[in-house]
Every structure is written in C-alpha cells, then in structure tokens.
Amino acid sequence: MYRLLKILFLLVFFFAFLISPAKADENLTSDYQVTAEAKTDRTMHFTYNISLKNNTSEIYASSYSMILDRMNPANIKAFDSVGPLDAVVTNQNSQAKITVNFSRPVVGKDKILSFTLNYDAVDSIKKSGQAWEVMIPKLSDSAQINNYHLVLKIPSSFGKPAYLSPDPFSKMEINGFQIYEFNKNQLSQFGILGAFGNFQIFNFTLIYHLSNPLKSNISTQIALPPDTAYQIMTFQSLEPKPINVEQDNDGNWLATYFLNKGQKLDVIAKGRVQIISQPNLDFQMNEPFVDKQEYLKPQKYWEVDDQQIINLAQQLKTPEKIYDYVVKTLKYDYGKLEVKRERMGARAVLNNPDQAICTEFSDLFIALARAAGIPARELTGYSYTDNPQNKPLSLNQDILHAWPEYWDESLNIWKQVDPTWENTTGVIDFFHNMDLNHFVFAIHGLDSEKPLPAGAYKTSNQNTRDIDITFGKYLEGPNLDLEFIFNLPKKVYSEFKTNGSIQIENTGGEAVYNKDFLIETDQFTLLSLNQKHLNVIPPYGTISLPIAFKSQKLIWEGVGSINGKINNQSYEYKIRVSSFIVLFTKAILLIAAVFLFVVFLLKIYIKFSKSDTINP
Structure with missing residues (x-):
C-alpha cells in the first residue's frame, strides 16, 4: 500500500581556496531537528531546523539542496536569523528538488550556519474511510547526517494508532496532539508508516449461490462473517431469511437453508462491519468453549x-x-x-x-x-x-x-x-x-x-x-430486537406435569451476548431451571429452551402465566388451568345426576303405569 520515498540531502559547497574537494561528511557536521505535523486538511507540514557546522576553515556551504522522490512540495519557505532565503523548486520526472541559496557566508572552523526550511506535502497523509494513513520517507545517504531527530505530531482527533512503524523512542499526548519521536538510526533503514483511527467501517454486499443437484430435498449452510475480537458485525438484511443461524465451535455463524430437489437459490447479505486494531479483551467470554x-x-x-x-x-x-x-x-x-x-x-x-x-x-x-x-x-x-x-x-x-x-x-x-x-x-x-x-x-x-x-x-x-466492499460511516447499532415464541399449550391440567419450550429469536442484525434469561411463573411451579445464561445469539438466530412446570395446587382451576424476562424486557404467556379431578368429579356428579333423574323418571313412569292398571 505504501511506496517508500527517498529523501536525498545534497550539500553544495563553495571553496574559498583552491584546494582539493572534500566529502561533505568530512567537512561539515550536520544537525537536523525536524517536525512533521499532520493537518486535518490532509497535508503534512514539515519544518526542518538545520545546522551546518564547518569542520575546516577553508570550506563553507553556499547553498543547500533536498531531493524529494514522488512528492510535490508546496508553500516552500526558507529563512535564517537575518530573514527570508531564496528557495527554488524544480521538478524532473517524479522528483522535486528544493534549493536554498544562503545570503551570507559563514566562514571559519567550528562556525555554524543555521536555517529553517518549511513545506507542505499532500503525499504524506491520506484518509481511507475512518482511518488516517501517514507516510514519511526514510533517510537516504544518512552517513552525511550527524544527528537527526524527528517529531511527528498527529491530531488527537485522528484516533489512536492502529499501527506505527518503526516504534518511536518517545510518545506522549500534549495540547490535542499525539507526539512521537524518532532518531537517525530508526529512520535510516525504513520510513515512518502509520495508520490512526479508533476503528474502520466497511459496507458490504455478499452473494452466496446455492444449488441442489440431487433428486431429494436437502438442508445446507453458509458461513456469514462473524464477530471476532477485532470486528463487530451489523447485518442490514439477509434475504431470504434462513431457517436458523448458529455458532459453531470455531465461532463461525452458520445460516441454514432448505433447498428442494433441483432448486437454485441466491442469498444476499448486506450490512457493515466495524474493525478495531487492538483486540477486545472481553470478547473471550463470547467464544465457544x-x-x-x-x-x-x-x-x-x-x-x-x-x-x-x-x-x-x-x-x-x-x-x-x-x-x-x-x-x-x-x-x-x-x-x-x-x-x-x-x-x-x-x-x-x-x-x-x-x-x-x-x-x-x-x-x-x-x-x-x-x-x-x-x-x-x-x-x-x-x-x-x-x-x-x-x-x-x-x-x-x-x-x-x-x-x-x-x-x-x-x-x-x-x-x-x-x-x-x-x-x-x-x-x-x-x-x-x-x-x-x-x-x-x-x-x-x-x-x-x-x-x-x-x-x-x-x-x-x-x-x-460476489463481494462488494466500500468504506462506510459509523452509525449507532440497532436496539436489542428479540422475539419470544412460547411452544406451550393454551390449557393444562393442575394434576399433571407440562413440558414445552420457549424460543428466543434474534430478529435484529447484531449478535446478542451474555444475557441472563429468567423464567417466572404465576400459579405454577417450575420443574426446570428458572434461569439460563445466553452466551450468544447470532443475527437471525434462534435458541430453544426447554421448560417443565405444574400447578402449585393439586386441585385448582383458573388462569396462570409463564413470564420470560431478558434485558429488562418481560414477555407473558397466559395458560388456562383445569383440574382433572374436578372435571372427573363433575363428570361423575353429572352422570349420577343423570342416573338419579332417569331413576326418578322411571319411578314416575312405573307409578303411573300401575295407576292405569288399577283403574281401567
């Protein structure tokens, strides 16, 4: 992603006396104090405070040149303690050469010529999505440089470093800037490469092509991108909806689909992912054991x-x-x-x-x-x-x-x-x-x-x-979106145990983690656990929890309820309770009443029959 740029520092010397030319590192001692300040307008402002010390009395510097490879410097200014200096930039192929001409000679052994060079570079910083990427070239011909100290200033608004190479020997945060310091040894081999941002957002569209070549119906699964310690998934849509989404033992999210014989099906998943550079250390609680x-x-x-x-x-x-x-x-x-x-x-x-x-x-x-x-x-x-x-x-x-x-x-x-x-x-x-x-x-x-x-x-x-990825923007995630399905009868008998299940369906596009599901009852006694810890429910996933209960009273009729609670939300399911004993007793009494009534009618019939016989 990054192309290393080379900066060549060339010193051009004026020889006051007719002597044999000497190498720059033999005749001058150079000291560089450099500040590179990143700007929110996507430019990097460079300030070079350069000191050139004469090692002999015969040679002094009359001009200074810097060659920038694949960079386009702008707003170039140079000055010394007296005032502005003439600074000229020339471009050739992919290189820019900045030449600073000194207005006054500094002659004599151990004499120091100090000046400042400023310029802006648009090539050293760019924004990709939510991340800022920084690039500062390495030193070339570093043997000619005696001392080199660079301070990199990054606005705190850019976010924390996702990576920064090489590792700075000093780092601090002052007045809205993150300050990183580097020395000659660090920058002689590699330049500075870094990315800053608390997270990155990508929008995605993924297409899964499914087919069933068999002469029988099948179920098949696809892997949806899962949450990890480094990424948070938000699905905006998944069409068609799967039968279920489950987490496997590696942490994958597997969506199940049913295909008829010979059927072809395209599944389209759309959403966004938030990526962080440092792992979420609490995520291990969500990992399958x-x-x-x-x-x-x-x-x-x-x-x-x-x-x-x-x-x-x-x-x-x-x-x-x-x-x-x-x-x-x-x-x-x-x-x-x-x-x-x-x-x-x-x-x-x-x-x-x-x-x-x-x-x-x-x-x-x-x-x-x-x-x-x-x-x-x-x-x-x-x-x-x-x-x-x-x-x-x-x-x-x-x-x-x-x-x-x-x-x-x-x-x-x-x-x-x-x-x-x-x-x-x-x-x-x-x-x-x-x-x-x-x-x-x-x-x-x-x-x-x-x-x-x-x-x-x-x-x-x-x-x-079948993969389309673009940079996205941060949006607040959806609220917890759970639905409860009570697979329970509408009517039960107080004398008997009842078995059933409660399904918790995550209808939203984000996973639900570490929720305690509490079951409470009215007029019933739970025979199964009344609390269940839900480690994870993937987007569009369903978890089924078995439940067993019976009436608190052996012989009772009325209306009771099963209540499910999760995340301060409560769901109630009402159940009518009848008593088998009461029903049986009522049935016996009804039969007895009918029997007595029939007996009564028979007695009346017999009585009237005898009366008719006596009185012809």
Whole structure:
C-alpha cells in the first residue's frame, strides 16, 4: 500500500581556496531537528531546523539542496536569523528538488550556519474511510547526517494508532496532539508508516449461490462473517431469511437453508462491519468453549507431526520467533495471483519457499505454532489494499486473503497476525499491531478448509464477483430486537406435569451476548431451571429452551402465566388451568345426576303405569 520515498540531502559547497574537494561528511557536521505535523486538511507540514557546522576553515556551504522522490512540495519557505532565503523548486520526472541559496557566508572552523526550511506535502497523509494513513520517507545517504531527530505530531482527533512503524523512542499526548519521536538510526533503514483511527467501517454486499443437484430435498449452510475480537458485525438484511443461524465451535455463524430437489437459490447479505486494531479483551467470554488442545492437532495442510516442522518448532518456540521465521524464509510468488493454484500446505512450502502466497504463509505459521504447543488457526476474508504489489491478495473472481491467529495465554485472547503483508511491505509490523483493513469471513481451526468463506459459494462454471466492499460511516447499532415464541399449550391440567419450550429469536442484525434469561411463573411451579445464561445469539438466530412446570395446587382451576424476562424486557404467556379431578368429579356428579333423574323418571313412569292398571 505504501511506496517508500527517498529523501536525498545534497550539500553544495563553495571553496574559498583552491584546494582539493572534500566529502561533505568530512567537512561539515550536520544537525537536523525536524517536525512533521499532520493537518486535518490532509497535508503534512514539515519544518526542518538545520545546522551546518564547518569542520575546516577553508570550506563553507553556499547553498543547500533536498531531493524529494514522488512528492510535490508546496508553500516552500526558507529563512535564517537575518530573514527570508531564496528557495527554488524544480521538478524532473517524479522528483522535486528544493534549493536554498544562503545570503551570507559563514566562514571559519567550528562556525555554524543555521536555517529553517518549511513545506507542505499532500503525499504524506491520506484518509481511507475512518482511518488516517501517514507516510514519511526514510533517510537516504544518512552517513552525511550527524544527528537527526524527528517529531511527528498527529491530531488527537485522528484516533489512536492502529499501527506505527518503526516504534518511536518517545510518545506522549500534549495540547490535542499525539507526539512521537524518532532518531537517525530508526529512520535510516525504513520510513515512518502509520495508520490512526479508533476503528474502520466497511459496507458490504455478499452473494452466496446455492444449488441442489440431487433428486431429494436437502438442508445446507453458509458461513456469514462473524464477530471476532477485532470486528463487530451489523447485518442490514439477509434475504431470504434462513431457517436458523448458529455458532459453531470455531465461532463461525452458520445460516441454514432448505433447498428442494433441483432448486437454485441466491442469498444476499448486506450490512457493515466495524474493525478495531487492538483486540477486545472481553470478547473471550463470547467464544465457544473448546479445549485448546484441539488447536494443536494436525490437519490437512498443517503437518504438525512432520519431523522437519517439529525440529523447527523446537528451535523457534515462541509465536514471535515463528512469525519472524515465516516472514524471512518465504518469498511471495506474485505469478500465482493470475492463475488458479493448488494450496501447498506447510510441509511443501518449506521445500519450495519461493512459491508462497498468503495461504502458505498462514499454513506454515499455524503448523509451526501447533508443533510448538501454541494453539493456532486460519482466518479467511477480505483485506483492503490500494497497492496490490505491497499488500497482495489472492484474486480469483473475488478478493480474498488469508492470515493466521494464535492463542495468547497472557491476554487470554485469539491474536491476529499477518506474516504475508509484513513480508511484502517489508516495513509494517503486523505481529504487534494489526491494521484496520482485515475483515474476517470464516475461521478455520477444527477444520483447515471448512466452512467456505463468502465469495466461494458458486455454482459450476460460474465466474462472478460476489463481494462488494466500500468504506462506510459509523452509525449507532440497532436496539436489542428479540422475539419470544412460547411452544406451550393454551390449557393444562393442575394434576399433571407440562413440558414445552420457549424460543428466543434474534430478529435484529447484531449478535446478542451474555444475557441472563429468567423464567417466572404465576400459579405454577417450575420443574426446570428458572434461569439460563445466553452466551450468544447470532443475527437471525434462534435458541430453544426447554421448560417443565405444574400447578402449585393439586386441585385448582383458573388462569396462570409463564413470564420470560431478558434485558429488562418481560414477555407473558397466559395458560388456562383445569383440574382433572374436578372435571372427573363433575363428570361423575353429572352422570349420577343423570342416573338419579332417569331413576326418578322411571319411578314416575312405573307409578303411573300401575295407576292405569288399577283403574281401567
């Protein structure tokens, strides 16, 4: 995404005496105090306070030149203690050369010429969605510079750094600015690259093509992008609606659909994702409980039991050393982006390190980590890049990328890293900090291939683009939207136990986490648990809770209720209660009454019959 720019500092010297020319670093001592201040108008204002000290009495500087590669400086000003200096800029090809002509010579050994150079650069800062990206070139010919100190000033309104490379030797926040300091040693090898922002927002449209070629009906599942410690999902629509959405043991959200024989169905998911650079340390409470030993086992492409991998893992031992080894050992094969290729796996890429793409970087990290006793798994999804050369993607109809994550015991969280992009950029540290551009579609831990991520659900011979991602804006999430379905009879008998269930349906587009569901009754005694902790209900997902109860009184008739409470919301279901004993008694009494009435009628009949016989 970033192109490293080179700044060449050229000193042009006037020789007062006819002597042999000397190198700049032999005849002058240079000191640079530089301030780079980011502006909200997307410009970077540079201030160079430069001091040139004469090391001899024969040579002094008459002018100063700075060459900027692929930069367009504006508002150039130079001055010294006396007043303004003549500053001229010339452009040639992709370079801009600033020349400052000094108005008065400073002659004599140990004499110092001090001046200030200011300019604005629009190439050093840009805004991508909700994130500000900063780029300051590295030093070139740093041997000619004796001392170099740079202060980077970032408005606090930009947000916290998602990543900043190299790591500054000093950082503080003063008067609405984040202040970062760097020295010559840090900037001699790499420039400053950083992204600032508390989060990034992407809008998405994902299309899943489903088909049933069988002669019988089937149910099938698709993987919706899930919440992770780094991303928060909001679905605006999912059409058609699934039968249910469930969370699997890796944390994937699986939507179930029913297909008739021969049926084809396109499912369209729309929404937005909020991505954060530092993991939400509380998210582990939402993770499915899976024994972490499961994430140490070999899988296809993760040959944990291979002796070569075992030997390497025993040498490397830690996640960071494994990461560094993968970054430095493998070489990205850009030629594979243009053709459909087979996934190699960890063992094969060790033997062919120059044939790697993102899946191989991930597979090798995961295999080595697991062999070292570190739980690890793969993430597949979308990663935004505006420079495919520095941050390449696997392009096969849709933009997909793969990167690993490992279980950090100290933080008790799955921590994402990206060895591929650190390898291809060469400057960004993707181990200690993730950027705001990685959007997870699917998690592969218990299975190295399933579920398929969005973009991979295509029918035969289909060549379509099914992923559309754009920058979005932050919007408040929807309110908690739950519906209760009481699968209970309308009428029960007080003498008997009643079984049923309560379904809690999340009709909204965001997951519901860590809610306590409380069941209360009126006129009933619960025979099942009266409280249930709901770890997660995915968007459009349903959870069914069994319930058993009976009347508090053995013989009672009236109206009772089952009440469900969650998140200060209460839902009531009324049930009419009858007594079997009362009904039975009433039936007996009715039968007895009928019998007595019949007997009474018979007696009357017999009586009148006898009367008619006596009186003919």
